[in-house]
Amino acid sequence: MGPESDADVAGWVRxxxxxxxxxxxxxxxxxxxxxxxxxxxxxxxxNYGMEWPVFYRLPEQERLDVLRSFGVRRFAPLVYPHKPxxxxxxxxxVLDFAAREPDAVPTATLFPEPGAASYVxxxxxxxxxxxxxHVQVGAYDPGDRQLDDAWAAIADAGVxxxxxxxxxxxxxxxxxxxxxxxxxxRHPRLVTVLAHAxxxxxxxxxxxxxxxxxVYLDTTMVGVPxxxxxxxxxxxxxxxxxxxxxxxVLGTDFPNIPYDYATQLRAIxxxxxxxxxxxxxxxxxxxxxxxxxxxxx
Numbered sequence: 001m002g003p004e005s006d007a008d009v010a011g012w013v014r015x016x017x018x019x020x021x022x023x024x025x026x027x028x029x030x031x032x033x034x035x036x037x038x039x040x041x042x043x044x045x046x047n048y049g050m051e052w053p054v055f056y057r058l059p060e061q062e063r064l065d066v067l068r069s070f071g072v073r074r075f076a077p078l079v080y081p082h083k084p085x086x087x088x089x090x091x092x093x094v095l096d097f098a099a100r101e102p103d104a105v106p107t108a109t110l111f112p113e114p115g116a117a118s119y120v121x122x123x124x125x126x127x128x129x130x131x132x133x134h135v136q137v138g139a140y141d142p143g144d145r146q147l148d149d150a151w152a153a154i155a156d157a158g159v160x161x162x163x164x165x166x167x168x169x170x171x172x173x174x175x176x177x178x179x180x181x182x183x184x185x186r187h188p189r190l191v192t193v194l195a196h197a198x199x200x201x202x203x204x205x206x207x208x209x210x211x212x213x214x215v216y217l218d219t220t221m222v223g224v225p226x227x228x229x230x231x232x233x234x235x236x237x238x239x240x241x242x243x244x245x246x247x248x249v250l251g252t253d254f255p256n257i258p259y260d261y262a263t264q265l266r267a268i269x270x271x272x273x274x275x276x277x278x279x280x281x282x283x284x285x286x287x288x289x290x291x292x293x294x295x296x297x
Contacts, residue, residue, distance in 0.1 A: 002269030003262040010071035012265070016283055020073025022291040024130065025162055025195060025220045025251025028060070028077035028104070030093050041256065048169050050230070056255030063255050064101065070261055073288075074297045076105045078162060080134035084113040091123050105129045105295050112144035120150040124157050129295050133163040135180070136172035143182045151183060155190040160294045162218065162251070163192060168199035168231050177204040184212055191294065193249060197222045200231040206240055209247050216294065217244075218251030219286065223267035226259055238274035245282050249291040 003012040013021055029037065044052030056063055067075065077097060079090040091108040098106040107130045108123035110116050123131075131154055135142050142165060154161055165180040177198050184190060197217040198205030208215045221227045223237065234240065241248055252264050268286060272278040 001273065002266035006066075006070065006260050006262050009262050009265060010069065013071045013287065016280060016287070018071075018284060018288045020071045020288070021250060022288050022295065022297065023067075023072050023075040023252055023254065024160075024193060024249050024291045024295065025218050026067070026075045026077055026254045027079075027256055028063070028094070028097060029079055030090075031060070037256065052258050054256050055259055056257070058255065067254060068103070072103070074103050074105055074292070074295060076107050076130045076132075076162070076295060077101075078107055078109075078130075078132035080109050080132050080137055081111045082134075082137050082139070084111055087111045087113070087116070088119040091119060091128075095123075095126055095128070105297060107132060109133065110147065110150050111138060112140050112146040114146065116146055117149035117153065120153055124153060124159065129159060129297075131159060131161040133161055133165070135163065135165045136170070136175050137164070139173050141174040142180050143186075147183075148186070151187045151190055155187045158191055160191040160193050160216070162195050164195040166194070166196060166198040166201050166205070168196055168227075177201045177208060181208060184208065184215070188212055189214060192216065193218050193251070193294070195251065196220045197233075199227070202234055202237070206244070209244050216247045216249050216290070218249050219264060219268055220251035220253045221257065221264070223271065224259060224263050226263075238271040238278060241271055241282070242275045242277040245278060246285060246290060248282075248286050249294060250287050 003009045038054055041052045041054050077094055079094045081087045087109050094107050098104040106128050108128040109132045110120055167175045191214045193216045194205050195218055205217055223233050272282045
């Protein structure tokens with residue numbers, strides 16, 4: 001049934017025969033930017049209509065130590081801009097971060113603006129292994145033609161994009177899986193990880209997985225008690241996952257989650273226990289093998 005607490009995570013992972021976890025959805029940001037993100041969560045009652053206490057509100061080194069204590073072997077530190085002119089310097093920041101933290105996979109981001117294709121190309125040449133796109137925070141249309149060449153380059157490189165394009169936790173101007181579906185129609189080879197499994201549009205997310213062989217779902221905040229209160233997964237979620245067990249990857253949103261890391265792992269373990277087609281092979285794939293394949297680690 002998964003680890004009872006964070007203290008049990010590393011032992012539970014070893015018990016599955018894994019040498020660690022690979023988490024594709026983690027956030028590390030420049031300090032000033034992270035302070036603003038945490039301030040937004042502090043005002044979550046106004047912004048989201050619910051309290052959202054950041055569980056791992058710690059200095060950067062302590063956050064790294066905590067993540068490693070869980071047995072996280074590799075992770076994707078995701079960054080994202082909310083306006084033009086941010087993406088390129090964020091890409092340099094996260095490249096520097098990954099250079100000094102060898103278990104951090106180099107990542108990058110993008111925004112619809114002149115020069116997007118150029119800095120995406122530069123990021124790919126620098127060895128970036130994952131991109132982050134946040135349609136809700138950025139309030140942009142992912143189908144903006146200024147991004148066409150960037151999406152094409154990322155698709156050609158086979159590098160995954162973790163994209164928050166669903167309506168959760170609140171609807172944005174350009175959120176909705178139908179909106180991003182138009183991007184996939186133009187770039188069907190784009191390796192896509194739908195953050196939060198497209199929450200709350202779980203059915204539409206599964207349709208995209210069925211229609212595009214390079215689309216995956218991450219587990220971030222799915223099935224945990226906090227989210228089940230307002231955007232619950234379908235009642236037959238484990239059975240639906242059993243149809244696509246190799247297209248699900250571990251994501252957690254560490255450190256900005258309002259509960260401990262073990263809570264997400266328990267949710268995934270419950271899915272594995274709920275359908276005989278899943279079990280430990282599914283856990284090993286989700287927690288390590290599939291995200292490791294996507295990130296090339």
